[in-house]
Amino acid sequence: MKTVVPVLVAGMVAAALAGCAAKVGAPPASRLQVPAQWRAPIPEGATALPVDAQWWQGFGDPALAALVTAALANNGDLRLARERIEDYRARVRAAAAAQQPTLSFDTSPARARALSPATGRPYVANAFQAEFQAAYEIDVWGRLANATEAAAATLRGEQASLDAVALSIAANVATGYLNLRGLDAQLELARATLQLRERSRDLARRQFEVGYSSRLEWLQAQAEYDTAAEQVPQLQRQIFEQENALSLLAGASPGPIARGKALAELVPPPVPAGLPSDLLRRRPDIARAEQAIAAASAQLAATRDQLLPTFRLTAAGGIQSTDLSDLLHGPTRLWRLAGTLVAPLYDGGRVQAATDSAAVQRNQALIAYENTVRQAFAETENGLDAITRLREQVVQNDARRATAAETLRIAHNRYANGYAAYLEELDAQRSLYAADVARLQLRARLLAASVDLYRAMGGGWTAPGQ
Structure with missing residues (x-):
């Protein structure tokens, strides 16, 4: 009978602990499918070498x-991200401190x-006491360790987020600079075109003054000159704004670049290539999404374990006396040791509701990870396809420009020899100018497409420890 009672008690305790554990739903099944290869054509000259971290x-x-x-050193968003890292480091230390004993005085x-009580007379008494207290919670179920791991995973996610911001800043600066050089080239073309339009107008x-042509042709030439002149201040305004935007990205006041x-x-750098599965290890935003899952899972475990009993050891030791001089020279020494077991019996469903919320947050982190990976695949596919199609456009634009240049040469000769009206030459000038502008824009877009692809491929980023 004596041996049956402890077994029965142990069984009741185990059953109680099992009943205390909050119920947690299973995580949703992943719907993510990693393609075996890219859908977009791999551009000619692509290399399988690792992406250089300083690809720019x-x-x-x-x-x-x-x-x-300069932007990576001084950008305001990066400085804020670095401060957030320090904040989350402090949170990790605070969470880890809960696993350590506390000492107070x-x-x-x-x-x-x-x-x-003996005489019924009033009396005055003094009491002087000094005591040290120590307490330590035994993390039997790992609740404190899970809370620390949740904080550590959040910190790792913030570090990956910092790397993602740095990649975005570098790509935005490179794209902005390439767009600026494209605008510079367009301004140079506009000024050169304006000089040609001026000569045509004067001719x-x-x-008209000698009676060789009509006033209509002169006015048409003047209108074309005015149209070309209008492009110059417009491009100057765009350059001014682009310089200011780049200055802000670099963490400086608006100014020239x-x-x-x-x-x-x-010349764009070599086109990076690789399998889609490689992308999962080369993008900081994917790493951030992974750490979000780890943090949510650890937080779920810590929240669930709040329904389990907690074990706490306390110890105190000190001295006490009714006289201050005795406290310093001959005090009475006191001490006590205690162990505490606290188990919740009823909380109105608070912990279960918190556990359900933590489980939903974990599920959201899983879905967000899938969305992040799909977005990464789409951005890389778009980047690969953009380079291929823009190269094809450049070839077509070269043919278009050659045709426009030959058309202008013939139209000019016909007009100079009196075989055609000035309107033919004017149309040919417009076609050639449009082809030249498109040529510059295509070149700038092709360079920017290389930046977009490097951004999509992770910009040479690797997870710490790889």
């Missing part, structure tokens, strides 16, 4: 490299007037 150096422009370096001098005016190579001299 591949453009060979010292001004671009200096601008990106308490002193409480007191003086009181009371009635003596049309002279021919140093130039390096011209648009025609810039």
